[in-house]
Amino acid sequence: MRNRNNLCLIFYLFLISLMANTLHAVNVSWDGGASTTEWSDALNWSNDLVPTAADAVDIGAFTVDITSSVHAHDLALNSSTLRISATGVLNIDIGATYALTLDDATVVNDGNITITNCSSGILMLGTTATLLDNNATLKILNHNGYGLRIESATCTIENAGTTSMDNGTDANSPAISISAKAAFTNDGIINIGSTAHAGVGIGFGFSGATITNNGTVSIINTGAGKVGIGNAFFSSSWVNTAAAVLNLGAGIGDLTISDPNFILKNDGKVNVDKAGAGSVIVSGTGTFAGTQKYSTNNEVAPGNSAGCLVFSSGLIIDNTGLTTAKTSIEIGGTTACTQHDKINVTGNATIAGNLNVALINGFTPTAGQSFVLLEATTLSGTFAATSYPSVSGISWTTSYTGTSVIANANSALPVELSGFTARAASNAVRLDWRTASETGNEGFSIERSADGRRWSALGFVPGAGTSSAPQSYFFADKTALPGLNYYHLRQMDFDGRSEYSRVVSIDFPGAGQWEGNTSIFPNPTTGIFQIKGEYSPLAYIRIFDTNGRLVFQKNFTKKILIDISNEPDGLYFLELMDGNNVLAARLVKQ
Numbered sequence: 001m002r003n004r005n006n007l008c009l010i011f012y013l014f015l016i017s018l019m020a021n022t023l024h025a026v027n028v029s030w031d032g033g034a035s036t037t038e039w040s041d042a043l044n045w046s047n048d049l050v051p052t053a054a055d056a057v058d059i060g061a062f063t064v065d066i067t068s069s070v071h072a073h074d075l076a077l078n079s080s081t082l083r084i085s086a087t088g089v090l091n092i093d094i095g096a097t098y099a100l101t102l103d104d105a106t107v108v109n110d111g112n113i114t115i116t117n118c119s120s121g122i123l124m125l126g127t128t129a130t131l132l133d134n135n136a137t138l139k140i141l142n143h144n145g146y147g148l149r150i151e152s153a154t155c156t157i158e159n160a161g162t163t164s165m166d167n168g169t170d171a172n173s174p175a176i177s178i179s180a181k182a183a184f185t186n187d188g189i190i191n192i193g194s195t196a197h198a199g200v201g202i203g204f205g206f207s208g209a210t211i212t213n214n215g216t217v218s219i220i221n222t223g224a225g226k227v228g229i230g231n232a233f234f235s236s237s238w239v240n241t242a243a244a245v246l247n248l249g250a251g252i253g254d255l256t257i258s259d260p261n262f263i264l265k266n267d268g269k270v271n272v273d274k275a276g277a278g279s280v281i282v283s284g285t286g287t288f289a290g291t292q293k294y295s296t297n298n299e300v301a302p303g304n305s306a307g308c309l310v311f312s313s314g315l316i317i318d319n320t321g322l323t324t325a326k327t328s329i330e331i332g333g334t335t336a337c338t339q340h341d342k343i344n345v346t347g348n349a350t351i352a353g354n355l356n357v358a359l360i361n362g363f364t365p366t367a368g369q370s371f372v373l374l375e376a377t378t379l380s381g382t383f384a385a386t387s388y389p390s391v392s393g394i395s396w397t398t399s400y401t402g403t404s405v406i407a408n409a410n411s412a413l414p415v416e417l418s419g420f421t422a423r424a425a426s427n428a429v430r431l432d433w434r435t436a437s438e439t440g441n442e443g444f445s446i447e448r449s450a451d452g453r454r455w456s457a458l459g460f461v462p463g464a465g466t467s468s469a470p471q472s473y474f475f476a477d478k479t480a481l482p483g484l485n486y487y488h489l490r491q492m493d494f495d496g497r498s499e500y501s502r503v504v505s506i507d508f509p510g511a512g513q514w515e516g517n518t519s520i521f522p523n524p525t526t527g528i529f530q531i532k533g534e535y536s537p538l539a540y541i542r543i544f545d546t547n548g549r550l551v552f553q554k555n556f557t558k559k560i561l562i563d564i565s566n567e568p569d570g571l572y573f574l575e576l577m578d579g580n581n582v583l584a585a586r587l588v589k590q
Contacts, residue, residue, distance in 0.1 A: 024323040025056040025073040025096070028062060037065045037083075053093040064091055066111070075117075076099070077105035081227035084111040085134070092116075098149075099140075106131040109161070113138045121165070122172070124155045124182075132152070134188075136161040143168055147175040147192075150209075155182040159215075162184040162188055166195045171223045174203030184211045193221035193251065201252070203230045204236035204262070211237075213268075223252035227258040227278075237263035240286060246267035248290075266309075275316075284307070285337075289313055294325065300343065301328040305360060308337035314347035317375070319384070325353030327383070331407070334360035339363075340371050346590065348570075349376035354400065355383040357407060363392060366410035367499070374405040377571060377588050399503035401452030401486060403571055403586070410499035415463075415491050417442050418470070422487055422506040429480040429508055431487055433501070435471045438464050445498075446475045447491040451544070451573040451586075452486045452503060463491075480508045483585065518576065524588035526564025531576070534558065539578035543587070545570065564589065572573050 028051050034043035042050050044064075051057050053071040053453065061079040065090035074096040084090055088111035092099040099118040102108075104126035107113075113134075115121050121140035124130050125283035130152060138161065140147045143198040147165035147431030150157065165175040175192045179365065192201045201219035202211070219228040228248045229238065240246055246266070247255040250273035257264065264270075265284045272290030282288075282298045285307035293316040294300060300317060319325045333339025339361075343349075351374070359365075367500040379402060388396035388407070401405040416436040425432055431446060431541060441463030446454040458479070464471045477485070484510050518533040531541065535557050542554040551567055554560065564572070 003545070009358075017154055024096070025054060028055040028057050030057075030059040030062050032062055037063050037397070039064055039066045039070050040068055053091070056096060061122045068101070074100070076101045077107070078104070080103060081106045082108070084109045084113065084136075086110050086163075087110070089114070092118065096116065102126070102130045102132060102155075104128045104130055104154075106530070108133045108135070109138060110135050112136060115140045117142050119143065120149065121147045122241075123149050123151065124157070125151040126154050127152070127399065128154055130155045131158070132156070133158045134161045134163055137155045138163045140165045141167055145170045145173040146177050149177045149179070150182045150184070153180045153182060154182065157182065157184045158187070159185070159190060160187040162191070164191045164194070166191075166193060166197065167381075168193070168197040168199055171226065172199045173198075174200040176202045177205065178207050178211075179205035179210045179237075181207050184209065185214070186211065186217060187214045189215055189563045192217075192219045193249075194218070195221070196522060197221050198223035198226070200226050200230045201341070202230070204229075204231040206232050206234055207236060207237050208234035208306055210239060212239045212241065213246060214241050215243075216245045216247070217254065218247040218249065220247075220249035222253045227254040228252040228256045229262070229353070230258055231262040234404075235261040235263060235300040237265065238269065240264075240266040240268040240284065242267045242286070247356045248272045248274075250274050284309060286310070287312055288315075298347045300342050301341075303330060303337075304397065306330055306337070306339050306341055308331050308342045308344055311343070311345045311347075314349065315343070315345045316350045317352055317381075319352035325355065326356055327351070327374075328356045328358070329407075330358050330360045331365070331371055332363045333588055334369060334371070336372060340373075342372060343374040344570075345374070345376035347376065348378045348380060349374060350384060351379070351381045351405070353384060355386045355405075357386070357388045357396075359389045359391075362393060365409035367497075368393060368400075370411045371407045371409075372404050373407055375571065376403055379403055379405070395499055395504050397500065399452070399488070401503060401505065402484060404452060406503075408451070408500055411497045415439065415493075415499075417489070417491070417501055420489065420501050420504055422504045424506065424508055425476070425544065427478065429477040429485060429487075429506055431475045431504075433473050433489060434474075435464070435467075437469075438471065439468045440466060440493045440495065442492045442494045444473065444475075445492065446477070447488055447490055447566075448477065449486040450481055450484070450575065452505075455488070456546070457490075465494075480506075483507060516577040520585060520587065524590050527567065527589055528561070528563045529587070530559065530561050531556075532559045533576075535578045539576065542572045542575045542577070544575075 022181045030045045034041040057072040057075045059080040063081040066084045071091045090113045092115045099115045100122045227544045255278045263281045264288035267284045268286045270288045275293045276293040283301040287310040289312045330339045331340040395410045397408045418436045420433040440549040443463040444461045446458045449455045486505045488503045492498040506567040540555040572587040
């Protein structure tokens with residue numbers, strides 16, 4: 001009986017010991033006793049046992065290889081090198097404050113790191129060099145705090161594999177937190193919050209750091225009121241290279257991008273599933289898909305020493321913040337996208353704030369040159385103020401059509417135009433304009449356009465010569481086209497110099513009506529569309545692109561099927577001519 005009782009006591013003590021080891025992590029350190037680098041060699045550990053999920057593991061200045069599936073409660077690396085092979089799996093199942101700490105340490109992962117049910121995922125710090133090089137799979141799931149926290153400028157993060165961070169429950173902890181000016185490069189895939197994440201997706205602290213994205217980053221979900229990408233104070237930046245994709249999901253709680261001094265340079269593609277971007281400087285030559293709204297202290301600056309920035313689903317430049325919004329354009333020649341900046345918008349562009357234009361590459365404009373700065377399917381709003389470079393002999397004006405913002409380099413002449421308007425009057429369009437003073441003014445040539453690009457002269461009104469008194473002028477266009485008509489004045493001096501006024505437009509319904517009804521369907525179109533109506537045998541149609549290039553011309557009388565599917569997507573202008581009758585229309589190919 002006594003022996004039986006002793007056996008029971010020993011068994012109970014064993015159970016108590018087992019439970020204690022389960023509830024409290026046992027500290028295990030690497031001593032290299034086996035003189036190998038293999039994690040699974042028991043003699044390399046201080047207790048001569050391979051660590052389990054109950055062990056808090058510490059590795060000093062050694063090189064350790066993982067070639068099979070291993071476990072730890074948490075892992076601290078101090079001046080260490082940890083290499084995980086293609087067959088290796090590191091499982092950190094519970095985690096301390098941080099499941100994995102790198103202090104002047106290196107982790108090269110060619111296999112699998114899975115961190116689950118921890119307080120926070122990975123902490124990177126140090127004073128010399130800390131590297132996290134993920135070439136395969138890194139998962140941080142069901143964590144209460146940070147996913148990846150970078151605390152030192154000596155840190156380098158290189159992701160060529162797939163990194164996933166989900167189920168973060170702390171609203172004050174970003175999935176990725178960068179509090180130092182570290183080097184962060186993504187050549188692979190980063191997924192944040194595909195199931196849930198209560199905090200900011202990626203948070204930049206007082207760091208001025210840059211993330212360079214050559215792959216795909218998807219921020220799908222954040223908590224209520226939390227942004228996708230947030231920046232604290234110093235100017236931090238995100239660089240999307242030509243092949244890169246940044247996805248900002250509909251599950252983001254507040255703004256997709258927010259906080260001051262954040263720079264987004266996009267030469268690749270940004271997909272936004274919800275409107276909202278705060279204080280952002282947007283630049284580059286890439287494409288933005290989704291509704292884009294930039295507000296507060298923002299700047300939209302296309303190109304990289306001349307280039308085009310594309311918004312494929314509309315653009316809003318808001319001016320309701322504390323600092324005036326700014327659109328910055330560089331001009332180094334007459335060709336858009338290669339010599340001067342341009343913003344292309346499919347859909348509506350709403351603009352506000354200030355327009356700032358600068359000259360680059362030693363370019364000097366000449367009188368009569370025009371530069372399309374922004375082109376959209378439809379355009380609303382105007383810039384509240386414009387700033388142009390000072391050029392001898394040049395006077396700048398800004399023209400607005402229904403689709404474009406155009407900078408005009410005019411000859412600087414001593415005529416001060418104080419007003420120019422257009423209004424419908426009976427069967428004509430009446431143009432009125434005034435001058436505050438004139439010196440050597442021969443007069444005004446009145447010019448009209450159906451698309452704001454190609455102009456024809458309608459008539460001439462003599463000027464007052466030289467006068468310091470205000471003068472008033474008018475002209476009646478009795479041949480106005482049905483639909484939108486654009487007008488500008490070409491003011492001419494006696495010495496042969498001339499300059500153009502701003503453009504005014506009017507939707508005029510009364511002149512030159514076609515017989516019967518005219519229909520264009522579908523519009524927008526993929527490139528194949530139909531025009532129906534009743535026309536004389538002399539009727540013909542012409543189609544121009546936004547550069548004035550004729551892309552189609554043909555006679556027809558009742559119905560015609562047109563195919564311009566080989567032409568690039570964008571805005572086109574139709575002219576239907578039947579004797580003296582003209583119908584001008586716009587067509588969107590997408």
